[in-house]
Amino acid sequence: MSSSTPEVLTAAVLTVSDSSARGERTDLSGPAVAQALKQHNFSIIATEIVPDEEPAIKQAIQRLTKAARLVVTTGGTGIAERDVTPEATRAVCDRLLEGVAERMRIAGEKTTSFAALSRAVCGTCGQSIVLNVPGSPRGSVEALQAVIDLMPHALDLLRGKTRHD
Amino acid sequence: MSSSTPEVLTAAVLTVSDSSARGERTDLSGPAVAQALKQHNFSIIATEIVPDEEPAIKQAIQRLTKAARLVVTTGGTGIAERDVTPEATRAVCDRLLEGVAERMRIAGEKTTSFAALSRAVCGTCGQSIVLNVPGSPRGSVEALQAVIDLMPHALDLLRGKTRHD
Amino acid sequence: MSSSTPEVLTAAVLTVSDSSARGERTDLSGPAVAQALKQHNFSIIATEIVPDEEPAIKQAIQRLTKAARLVVTTGGTGIAERDVTPEATRAVCDRLLEGVAERMRIAGEKTTSFAALSRAVCGTCGQSIVLNVPGSPRGSVEALQAVIDLMPHALDLLRGKTRHD
Numbered sequence: 001m002s003s004s005t006p007e008v009l010t011a012a013v014l015t016v017s018d019s020s021a022r023g024e025r026t027d028l029s030g031p032a033v034a035q036a037l038k039q040h041n042f043s044i045i046a047t048e049i050v051p052d053e054e055p056a057i058k059q060a061i062q063r064l065t066k067a068a069r070l071v072v073t074t075g076g077t078g079i080a081e082r083d084v085t086p087e088a089t090r091a092v093c094d095r096l097l098e099g100v101a102e103r104m105r106i107a108g109e110k111t112t113s114f115a116a117l118s119r120a121v122c123g124t125c126g127q128s129i130v131l132n133v134p135g136s137p138r139g140s141v142e143a144l145q146a147v148i149d150l151m152p153h154a155l156d157l158l159r160g161k162t163r164h165d
Numbered sequence: 166m167s168s169s170t171p172e173v174l175t176a177a178v179l180t181v182s183d184s185s186a187r188g189e190r191t192d193l194s195g196p197a198v199a200q201a202l203k204q205h206n207f208s209i210i211a212t213e214i215v216p217d218e219e220p221a222i223k224q225a226i227q228r229l230t231k232a233a234r235l236v237v238t239t240g241g242t243g244i245a246e247r248d249v250t251p252e253a254t255r256a257v258c259d260r261l262l263e264g265v266a267e268r269m270r271i272a273g274e275k276t277t278s279f280a281a282l283s284r285a286v287c288g289t290c291g292q293s294i295v296l297n298v299p300g301s302p303r304g305s306v307e308a309l310q311a312v313i314d315l316m317p318h319a320l321d322l323l324r325g326k327t328r329h330d
Numbered sequence: 331m332s333s334s335t336p337e338v339l340t341a342a343v344l345t346v347s348d349s350s351a352r353g354e355r356t357d358l359s360g361p362a363v364a365q366a367l368k369q370h371n372f373s374i375i376a377t378e379i380v381p382d383e384e385p386a387i388k389q390a391i392q393r394l395t396k397a398a399r400l401v402v403t404t405g406g407t408g409i410a411e412r413d414v415t416p417e418a419t420r421a422v423c424d425r426l427l428e429g430v431a432e433r434m435r436i437a438g439e440k441t442t443s444f445a446a447l448s449r450a451v452c453g454t455c456g457q458s459i460v461l462n463v464p465g466s467p468r469g470s471v472e473a474l475q476a477v478i479d480l481m482p483h484a485l486d487l488l489r490g491k492t493r494h495d
Contacts, residue, residue, distance in 0.1 A: 099447060
């Protein structure tokens with residue numbers, strides 16, 4: 001199993017933020033997510049910043065999933081009008097993994113009850129996985145940490161390494 | 166933050182019940198929900214009763230969300246044939262907040278394992294929130310209590326008061 | 331209530347597995363699920379095996395729900411390309427019971443964190459219920475045990491035995 005003898009897996013980080021895309025705000029969450037991914041043996045092959053626009057997010061996810069097995073988006077998962085990352089993700093994913101989003105919410109509630117308001121989703125896009133995490137540096141890493149252990153096995157399954165047990 | 170210096174928010178209660186709409190059963194849940202909302206600093210601007218008919222529920226939700234920031238429906242969330250409140254709510258809401266429904270179910274299971282059968286949803290409708298709770302007086306208040314602390318912050322976010330933390 | 335004076339309810343077990351359908355693998359999960367259902371006072375009226383093909387699964391579910399109140403499928407709930415049981419189930423069900431799938435995932439995580447990757451759903455199909463459980467003998471029975479206590483009451487509600495409490 002990949003979890004006992006980990007291989008290096010490719011990942012990309014997509015920061016979704018109007019202010020960071022305009023250069024008005026330093027993106028702290030993207031680098032924090034990238035750092036956490038490296039600690040879990042992922043190799044970061046791309047980091048990008050897009051504004052909170054559904055077409056831009058969709059295009060970036062589709063492009064990044066062609067190059068990386070795991071694409072983590074940070075930002076745009078709340079309920080404000082400009083938060084459209086979950087919509088973009090649903091639109092380009094083949095299948096949603098409800099249990100992954102559920103686990104992030106339940107883990108997040110240990111830090112803040114407002115985690116229940118997150119609309120973050122996780123889905124498959126070809127043989128890659130797209131994972132939404134919140135936009136704050138702390139919240140993004142906490143959400144990632146809650147589910148990162150699932151990813152190597154999930155990516156194996158997507159590539160056809162099935163086993164029945 | 167609104168949760169530390171609470172402002173008065175408007176709410177409406179919609180009882181969904183064939184027997185109460187016909188006047189054959191006294192509506193106990195609607196008043197119980199209204200009472201609980203008042204205790205959490207909401208001002209009740211309307212209470213209505215409609216039968217378990219999807220068009221009537223949809224019209225009432227759409228009308229009430231124009232006047233109140235929070236619309237709580239009680240009843241029609243089960244799995245019997247006449248239970249159509251979730252369908253009506255999904256049809257008129259812009260976005261669903263899965264984590265809110267999830268929290269009501271998980272909290273409800275502490276009282277009865279049958280809470281897992283609830284199909285209640287929560288969603289946004291413009292700058293208002295629609296929340297389904299069960300039809301029983303006790304169940305309706307318990308479900309509301311499980312998530313009411315989220316509502317002032319969620320309503321702030323919907324009105325554009327975003328902050329990143 | 332049916333849970334205190336249990337009546338015998340009809341159930342069918344549908345094993346979804348390419349290898350078992352081809353006769354290359356002995357189906358252990360189907361008999362394990364059937365055994366667990368009998369222990370909970372269900373009468374098994376049919377057991378079938380179909381390959382991981384959406385049309386075959388849909389046809390089997392539709393046929394079996396005409397004869398049995400509860401149809402439990404085992405297999406095809408993962409994220410591999412051939413796993414299509416949830417898609418077939420969603421396509422033929424009238425309503426999904428999200429809380430039932432959620433409870434299976436959360437219970438499953440006590441055994442393996444990979445339970446969060448299960449895409450199993452539960453839904454109503456007329457007056458019957460369709461429940462997806464995983465394909466492994468152990469996982470299938472554990473998932474079933476996590477929610478079987480809900481089924482007699484849910485089936486009562488579907489048949490119109492409503493009560494308000």
